Amino acid sequence: MGSRRGGGPTGRGGPEGDVTRGTTNPNRLRRMDRWIAATHAPALRRHDGPPVAVDLGYGAAPWTAVELLARLRRERADARVVGVEIDPERVAAAQPYARDGLAFVRGGFEVPVAGRPLLIRAANVLRQYDEPRVWPVWERLCGRLAEDGLLVEGTCDEIGRRHVWVALGPEGPRTVTFAARLGSLERPSDLAERLPKALIHRNVPGEPVHAFLRDFDAAWAAAAPYAPLSARQRWTRAVRALTGNWPVVDGPRRWRQGEVTVAWRALAPRD
Template identity: 80%
Template sequence: MASRVPPPPSRPVGTVTRGTTNPNRLRRMDRWIAAAHGAALRRADDPIAVDLGYGAAPWTAVELLLRLRTAAPRARVVGIEIDSERVAAARPYAREGLTFRHGGFEVPLPARPLLIRAANVLRQYDEDAVAAVWERLCARLAPGGLLVEGTCDEIGRRHVWVALGPEGPRTVTFAARLASLDRPSDLAERLPKALIHRNVPGEPVHAFLRDFDRAWAAAAPYAAYGARQRWIRTVRDLTADWPVLDRSSRWRQGEVTVAWAALTPRRG
């Protein structure tokens, strides 16, 4: 007998977030997505992206559409919010390629999206809840799709995110406005929920940030040429011991992307 498809939830899955948002807050994540996932969006027949939990104002969804369309002109964005009042407030900002819907982690769309971005959504959840949310969201992705989940500060100067495919987590990206950075471990306060409580001795992410700081200190002479050149030299040195996956063109943006497997939390 054929298995039954379970009915959709009768109410959105998840809890209401604080909704804090600011224009341009997610620019670093958006630009990375456009660079890393733009080709997949261009190839898709219907390149749908979801801004999940966009907050009290729709700025991040509006900006995501603009940035994705620099890489994939046919991209469409659906902003999904669990707070129905926020959805109603956002709808006047709808336009060609941009709509808003009431929902949560169930991602209530008839078609599977090629991208789900969830920024500053899981911060309020328990660490133990993250894996189930990731699994649920990844199950909603179209083939070749990407989930990007992470945390940033209020004006987007410091940001860390995890990129996941249908099979699970792939990479972790650290991004910063370099002029405001004293040392790379300043990014620790913006680690995603899956990692933030693991920044303790004996955990891989702690070792990574320790080595990042050491390489930053060793690259101090390059500060004479600017923070960007110091960062590039730092990341180049990191590649000797850590699986850095991107190239200097991304390092110049104040980014570095590392394989998730190298930072996976230890059990217990």
């Protein structure tokens, strides 16, 4: 994953990490979950035995874990979800929602589940950390993944209209996805406020993510004639224009969902 290191996860002899604000709302992570179900479905289907997913830092209420299980089970009927929280009161409050295939345990970045999970989702968890702490956490979590596992780490607004996440495999970062309710955007760079911690402070001139958002805004402006058709048509046209200069790794089917996914190498922070 490279040589970026800083202050590591906290905690010795107990859960690793810090207690988050815990803010959560039903259906907040629908865009991330929809993307996970679409792109990680082949790995879910071919996995030997019931695939385990971890909802890391699910917050003060267990809605996101409950919803993740329902969405994964559309792809794999025996999928299991473990909600992991560092705050014991949150774990206790979630227990009434536990059922077959859904459990809640206390823990942190050590991910205290048996075996290696096929998916770890960490949404709105690392936003409170200093940037140098993110890299060791990524390494820690990627080290817990199954061979074909996926870590999805990102940030969204409180009702899930705007979301940006990084997808990582055991080897490290792979892609960055920008997703939005298109009617809520004035321009694509509105998503900058939801960049994950590894990128948010890099949205300055000279950094790749800043150049990408600048080009995206220019493509969006050039696609203004498509706005009367729909925001979706305008977004799709703007993303298509980006593909000439940026390694966009998905296609129109995802773009029509208000998404675009770009190879991590193109947006990675400069040393």
